[in-house]
Amino acid sequence: MTVLTKCLTTNELSQYATLIVRFRNGSMSIIELAQKSSELYGPDRLHLLTGMRCLLRNRSKEEIESFDGFIEMLRLSNKGEVQKKNKG
Structure with missing residues (x-):
């Protein structure tokens, strides 16, 4: 969580917290959580998604x-x- 507090704005952290609550109460799948988180993070912070793997303990x-x-x-x-940007 420390990494997220350094990388996300207060508003983004609030949105992420809402997503986590929905995931934990079973109203959102891990894939939906990952999709919505990737939208929230944007392309420059997609590396943050790998930190979500800890949420998969005790999952199928x-x-x-x-x-x-x-x-x-x-x-x-x-x-x-990235390759498209480098060519253009």
Whole structure:
């Protein structure tokens, strides 16, 4: 959490807290949490998503694999964007 307090604004932290509450009470899946968090963080702070892996303790193998797949998809997508910027 210390990393987030250094990287996010007060408003962003409040939004993230709301997302975490929804995840913990079961009204949001880990993938939805990751998607909404990635939107909140923006492309320059996507590395923060890897810190969410600790939320997967006591979760199913399928949830863990889905989360890992989502993170990998973002990494590949982000690499493509960086390559486009470097060419342009």
